Amino acid sequence: MATRPTMKDVAAEAGVSVMTVSRVVNGDSVVSPETAARVEAAVRKLGYQRDDVARQLRLTDQLSKTIGLMVDHVGDPFMAAVASAAEDVARRHGSMVLIGSSRDDQRRERELIAAFTARRVDGLILTPVAGSHRFLRSAQSRGTKIVCVDRAARGLEVDTVVVDNFGAVQEAVHHLIAHGHRNIGYLGDKQEIWTVGERYRGYLAALEAAGIEADPALIRHGLRSVPDAAKAVAEILSASTPPTAILASNDVVAFGVLAALPSDIAFVSFDDFTLAAQMTPPVTVIAQDPVALGTSAAHLLFARIHGDTSPPRTVVMPTRLIPRGSGEIPGPHAPQGVDKDRG
Amino acid sequence: MATRPTMKDVAAEAGVSVMTVSRVVNGDSVVSPETAARVEAAVRKLGYQRDDVARQLRLTDQLSKTIGLMVDHVGDPFMAAVASAAEDVARRHGSMVLIGSSRDDQRRERELIAAFTARRVDGLILTPVAGSHRFLRSAQSRGTKIVCVDRAARGLEVDTVVVDNFGAVQEAVHHLIAHGHRNIGYLGDKQEIWTVGERYRGYLAALEAAGIEADPALIRHGLRSVPDAAKAVAEILSASTPPTAILASNDVVAFGVLAALPSDIAFVSFDDFTLAAQMTPPVTVIAQDPVALGTSAAHLLFARIHGDTSPPRTVVMPTRLIPRGSGEIPGPHAPQGVDKDRG
């Protein structure tokens, strides 16, 4: 296991000083072509590769060309798409990406962020967990740029890229009401998650706007897995006034619903997913674009890294209600002969 | 934008030497409790955080506690699951993960790996692209540990974690043949991808074992997207002797097939996917376990990092043929009254 060659080794091999090697390695054109050629030969011969760790130490006010990306869970396809998009942008800026999953755990979030900053990342893209993020202010004041994506962070003024969760769900529930439903179930992930909380608020707001009182027997929070969600469907279906329509707060819940739902009950899911159009009936969804979220967040971050000092912005990306069938199943109060979503 | 405090700053604040600060920061117990308390107070007051870049430079033969993870595409749910599992293991070893997508591009693969090693990663987990990987030998000889996952690398002796792609497809095609099919279509991604090539070989081997000649009109390679695959279905269905069964080399192809396939044609897909059981008919798949792949690869890597010098191993993870219905649709040559997969 040979130790990796240093500039000193290359210098000795080429019969020059380390400074000359440094110049050649970094493409400084003052070096004479002959000397450069000798150095390059030595580099190839020894398999020399610049040590960016040492380099960075010296270049104390240079960029590390590394960003930290913390998502809820890399294994979640939605987050994976966000991460992948951010990685693409980073690559175009010549930056590497340190990645980590918070798994919705405050301690893990802090550990990850500490590990990122200890490695001198130029910036952070975060899907913040619930709770205050004041602790990030010190990192921020020392120059680490921060952007939040998918969720907003409390106690921290940073660029944030989200979708209008509230408005999108409000619209979807209104859509169900317009199709004649009044007993509309809500199945959701943990309310503490920022996006989920917003979506629940949207649900309540739409009901209230229609003069419908929310029925606690039709509402379940904290559904974190497919079986959880499937069980919750069974529960709310056996309520004294069972729902004729159901809204799922995200894709995981939707998968559980699809495994347990009678086909005559209307259904809308937040998050589009593969094969939604191939289900029977095809599933009406609120689609968001994770790639656009990740791309936008990364663009904002690199703008900051490159000196943008304008006040923090919140970018709201569009969502789209895609009527495919499951959300257009008429309810008991449906107006006759009206079916404005077809065609 | 204040510059980040160094040990020197903390030392001045606490009225001790930097060495004492170093000891306290690293939990060396020889420091007296009173001194330690003073230093800790200074650390808190200044918001000091150890600079791991500088630390690593000094600890030349220490680990960087960072690994590099290169997959084909982080946004692909399968790869995301592999990556996530590897990240979990890394975290338990106190390591961070640098991530990158090769996007099946040799140049990008090399750039990524160079960027990883320049940052002194302790090891690499790779999903190698097609082509020789001899170039990794120098990194390897300098102590960077390497593990391949999902695909084998040519020209490089390293630990490798794969599934038996060949055997699994052979079994699946045999399954179709046993259900009375002789005209079996093959729709696949790029043959050059190691896994895909193996799967195609398995398809050919199963046909040959049954004395069936492969029909080029029923075979399509290089399908990289859902629309690609859907179009290919239409094409092979209009062959002079159309298929009565189809095998898809992976999930993306399967999604295309599902968008275009008549429900009386038998179908088996490599890769299990969400909602496969909810389709009509439910989809028979060859399931692999990406989490197990990623976990196993990471375990191998950290064993190497911690000194395991045994000869490189190839670990073959199990796959599972899950009969759900689509793969059990009888063909024209089906034996009467036999349906051994039900129940």
Next chain:
DNA sequence: TTGAAAGCGCTAACAA
């Protein structure tokens, strides 16, 4: 055009 000296922030080895 090239090189020598100094130092980035940290820690190993030794000294007090």
Next chain:
DNA sequence: TTGTTAGCGCTTTCAA
């Protein structure tokens, strides 16, 4: 228990 010295591999500054 605490501090001093030296140096990790590199680049900046200044001199030759």
